[in-house]
Amino acid sequence: MINRAVRQCALEGIWVVTIHDCLVTYPEHSERVRRIMVEGFGTMGIKPTIKTTTFNLNVLEARWGDPVTWLDRECQFVFRFS
Numbered sequence: 001m002i003n004r005a006v007r008q009c010a011l012e013g014i015w016v017v018t019i020h021d022c023l024v025t026y027p028e029h030s031e032r033v034r035r036i037m038v039e040g041f042g043t044m045g046i047k048p049t050i051k052t053t054t055f056n057l058n059v060l061e062a063r064w065g066d067p068v069t070w071l072d073r074e075c076q077f078v079f080r081f082s
Contacts, residue, residue: 006023009033030052
């Protein structure tokens with residue numbers, strides 16, 4: 001399903017990238033990406049739980065030099081499905 005959503009985003013000119021069970025996009029596209037995911041899961045009879053958060057740029061900049069720790073609980077991806 002996530003691959004279908006990525007394809008639909010590409011067709012609409014929306015930049016997204018997947019990381020495990022997350023989709024990352026720009027804030028201005030987050031609501032449309034959310035709707036694409038809800039519509040896609042809906043066609044399969046599934047109502048997903050979607051959590052929308054933004055990157056914490058302060059954490060990202062502070063840890064940029066350490067690739068092991070720059071992504072942590074304070075630096076969440078835009079979409080996470082459960």
